[in-house]
Amino acid sequence: MTGESARDKAGSAEPSAPGTRRPGGRTARTRAAVRDAVLAGLTEYGYPGLTVEYVAEHSGVHKTTLYRRWKDVEGLVADALDLAGEDSWTPPDTGSLEGDLRALAHEVVTSFTDPAVAASGSAMIAAAFQSERAAEALRAYYAERFTRCEAIVERAVARGELAAPLDAGALVRSVSAPLFFRLFITREPIDRTLADQAVAAALAAARAGVFADGDTVGATPDAAAS
Amino acid sequence: MTGESARDKAGSAEPSAPGTRRPGGRTARTRAAVRDAVLAGLTEYGYPGLTVEYVAEHSGVHKTTLYRRWKDVEGLVADALDLAGEDSWTPPDTGSLEGDLRALAHEVVTSFTDPAVAASGSAMIAAAFQSERAAEALRAYYAERFTRCEAIVERAVARGELAAPLDAGALVRSVSAPLFFRLFITREPIDRTLADQAVAAALAAARAGVFADGDTVGATPDAAAS
Incomplete structure (x- = not known):
């Protein structure tokens, strides 16, 4: 939510964006694509307007998979935040x-x-x-x-x-x-x-x-x- | 939203609660009753769940009047905040x-x-x-x-x-x-x-x-x- 991590989240059209801690693997790519769709939906409609259908449509991940792995909208939002916390951001080190x-x-x-x-x-x-x-x-x-x-x-x-x-x-x-x-x-x-x-x-x-x-x-x- | 004003807002079951700047008059009482209903609705359902119907039911003010004076939910919420700002709260004066x-x-x-x-x-x-x-x-x-x-x-x-x-x-x-x-x-x-x-x-x-x-x-x- 500050600096690079937020930028990664908002700016990455590619599911496997640089800076993602687990760059490889289909699971990591799916998770990042779902995260991007969740952020897009939150930005567009806010939490009350976000639906699993929206996330399915915008991530290309099947609704059944979303329900199985994330259960509901709350689970999707929580995981998007968890993923944001898994970036490689480090605080500035300027010498003073x-x-x-x-x-x-x-x-x-x-x-x-x-x-x-x-x-x-x-x-x-x-x-x-x-x-x-x-x-x-x-x-x-x-x-x-x-x-x-x-x-x-x-x-x-x-x-x-x-x-x-x-x-x-x-x-x-x-x-x-x-x-x-x-x-x-x-x-x-x-x-x-x-x-x-x-x-x-x-x-x-x-x-x-x-x-x-x-x-x-x-x-x-x-x-x-x- | 701090101290007494918030307390007035949340705690006043009476529309003409003490501390309201304009204690008299039917208009002031109506406005305070509507404000109380708006706060109750926001607290219970949040902004996305608040409806003019809810405010009508909980304030005893007719829906037609609400639409005429406040136009919509946004107008109701904004006026509740305006009213909160019209209280008589003053900052502490302890001598230091x-x-x-x-x-x-x-x-x-x-x-x-x-x-x-x-x-x-x-x-x-x-x-x-x-x-x-x-x-x-x-x-x-x-x-x-x-x-x-x-x-x-x-x-x-x-x-x-x-x-x-x-x-x-x-x-x-x-x-x-x-x-x-x-x-x-x-x-x-x-x-x-x-x-x-x-x-x-x-x-x-x-x-x-x-x-x-x-x-x-x-x-x-x-x-x-x-």
Whole structure:
């Protein structure tokens, strides 16, 4: 839903698009084709309008197969999100904490100001309001995404830019939060200036020790217990 | 959608509930009854399942009247949000910036951990994904809400806690953002500890001058131009 993974999802007309973790095999191709059809349907009609028939028609996969493997629309949407989480995306590595966070924030802006990518990302977030299984899949997707992003904080600690232990998950989420908040809650435009402000705020908070009571990065058992 | 206004919306069985700005009059009572029915319908079925028939049945207002005054489901949802924005809610005034922001953040946590309030707030946010008019109404609702919240920053500047000029809107939004981000995007639980962390981050950023380039509070024409 951010950067390349979302772009892969929305842009790949080919079922076996580059960047798919399991590029070979008929099963992987089928799954990717179904994922593309699900995203197209969500973008066009939203969750309430998505049907197994639509997915069959747009993926070329027989309805019987869809029902057998994915069971229903909820299963189809959840698997599209699972597949999005299986890409090879890694967080930016620019050599500095500020550079990494800035690149990360700019990726969000770039993704969500590209109508095609924004539509599929937004459709997934919307589906979570209507399906508990989609919400669960979205939760898993972002949990995994932000776990990857913790590498940014680990490198910053290793470089001596931040003192450990600290709550790396909260720090990386604090960069994205003001952007998603405006996109999907207050419905305001976002841009790079706002992204930079979010980064500056996250850095100021991190340097002031706001995320210092965490236990995710650099915590020894003793430090975590204190 | 935060604190008392949401509570009024969700909790008022009486059409002329206290806190409604225009308590008297048949028109105001009708509008509030319709609003309550819209929220009940959104909570029960979501935007895709809401019908004018449902609202007629649950508000006691004739379908012909609903079509004449609100035109369609989009009009009904947009007006429910407009009405939510016409309440008498004011931001907390505890005597300190930290106290005010903390009370504000705790209001979000309290609202969205109360299932009845959370359901109607969440239904409005969800509706905005499916209706451009609902999105527009949500945008207006939050714009107005956060304009009221700027009083917190104005008082802090008057007390000398913060230096003007600064972007008051960005500062108050930065307190809510991490909470709404977890509620509706990453689908993670929120609590008072997280709220306090959001406040501490916002304060650290404000004190570090992150919101200093704004032009909303305390800006003289010269300062705003610089």
